[in-house]
Amino acid sequence: MPKKRLLSGIRPTGSLHIGHYLGVLNNWAKLQNEHECFYFIADWHTLTTKYKDTSELQEDILEVAKDLISSGIDPNKATLYVQSAIPEVAELHLLLSMVTYQNWVERDPTLKDMVRLLAEDAEKAKEEVTYGLLGYPVLMTSDILSVLGELVPVGRDQVAHLELTRDIARRFNYIYKTNLFPEPKPLLTETPSVPGIDGRKMSKSLNNDIKIIDSEKVTKEKVLKMITDPKKIKRSDAGNPDDCQVAYKHYEIFADKKTLELVREECKGAKIGCVDCKTRLSELINNSFTNIRKKRETLKNDKEILEILDIGNKKARQVTKHTLEKVREAMKLKSW
Numbered sequence: 001m002p003k004k005r006l007l008s009g010i011r012p013t014g015s016l017h018i019g020h021y022l023g024v025l026n027n028w029a030k031l032q033n034e035h036e037c038f039y040f041i042a043d044w045h046t047l048t049t050k051y052k053d054t055s056e057l058q059e060d061i062l063e064v065a066k067d068l069i070s071s072g073i074d075p076n077k078a079t080l081y082v083q084s085a086i087p088e089v090a091e092l093h094l095l096l097s098m099v100t101y102q103n104w105v106e107r108d109p110t111l112k113d114m115v116r117l118l119a120e121d122a123e124k125a126k127e128e129v130t131y132g133l134l135g136y137p138v139l140m141t142s143d144i145l146s147v148l149g150e151l152v153p154v155g156r157d158q159v160a161h162l163e164l165t166r167d168i169a170r171r172f173n174y175i176y177k178t179n180l181f182p183e184p185k186p187l188l189t190e191t192p193s194v195p196g197i198d199g200r201k202m203s204k205s206l207n208n209d210i211k212i213i214d215s216e217k218v219t220k221e222k223v224l225k226m227i228t229d230p231k232k233i234k235r236s237d238a239g240n241p242d243d244c245q246v247a248y249k250h251y252e253i254f255a256d257k258k259t260l261e262l263v264r265e266e267c268k269g270a271k272i273g274c275v276d277c278k279t280r281l282s283e284l285i286n287n288s289f290t291n292i293r294k295k296r297e298t299l300k301n302d303k304e305i306l307e308i309l310d311i312g313n314k315k316a317r318q319v320t321k322h323t324l325e326k327v328r329e330a331m332k333l334k335s336w
């Protein structure tokens with residue numbers, strides 16, 4: 001079977017957390033062996049909501065690059081690059097915006113959710129929602145189509161964007177009588193939903209995350225804060241792992257079957273206290289990240305990371321330049 005071209009992007013939100021690792025990074029690392037992969041850091045996407053304060057953006061890009069590489073994404077296997085280094089993506093965004101109906105963008109449910117989250121009341125949303133944010137699914141489409149990506153590993157919330165991507169690709173091909181663009185498909189992988197230590201979704205902004213680069217000590221401190229079955233207060237109280245919304249959920253992710261059975265028995269039989277139980281959990285989590293954290297330690301030199309990205313940017317541009325030549329040709333534009 002010929003290798004398919006696969007693309008995915010991640011926003012540079014600073015150091016990534018273990019939810020990113022389990023949901024995205026380990027999947028990317030696996031996929032690089034099966035497909036021709038393009039992975040990029042979506043810094044322009046960050047600007048669609050965080051355009052006012054960009055003071056930490058460059059630092060955040062480097063942090064994410066380090067997390068990606070230490071999590072097993074191999075710049076020799078996959079093309080790892082930065083979105084804003086690829087001017088063709090911006091050009092394609094402009095050109096595709098011409099053929100994209102306004103109501104296609106406005107009906108995008110994920111965008112509607114983002115708008116809702118940005119502001120509770122409609123008036124405020126009007127102020128927060130910029131033209132750039134509205135164009136975000138078209139920008140994502142340009143990321144994908146600029147490298148002629150066929151497969152796009154994404155979370156469920158991004159599937160609607162991909163429908164729009166296919167609509168735009170089809171419409172472009174139809175209008176300009178070409179078959180340049182593929183109709184990219186989402187690659188949905190079932191990934192565990194990882195709760196933050198307070199039980200809400202794990203997220204940097206909620207300050208409830210465990211970071212890939214957290215030390216073993218910090219990891220343990222955070223795990224000890226995880227909420228447990230509220231009925232189990234003392235060691236001698238019997239608990240129920242099914243009511244232990246955070247700590248046991250993490251056990252289910254990080255422990256093997258035998259350990260899970262042991263935890264259930266000890267918890268229900270009041271044989272262990274939550275502190276001991278969570279200490280053991282923190283060891284399991286720490287063990288899972290030992291190698292990644294070790295690798296991360298070796299990536300201290302920012303200059304080296306920038307060089308790796310520079311090579312990736314050049315590799316990606318070879319492809320995107322070619323795509324844009326074809327796009328201009330199809331549209332009867334000139335490549336000046």
Ligand code: TRP
Nearest residue numbers: 007008009010011042045140143
């Ligand atoms: N929109 C994605 C996110 O917010 C990131 C992203 C940008 C992306 N462009 C993409 C993902 C293209 C897949 C393909 O997480």
Ligand code: SF4
Nearest residue numbers: 229239244267274277
């Ligand atoms: Fe959760 Fe373990 Fe406490 Fe049971 S003993 S409630 S599984 S932390």
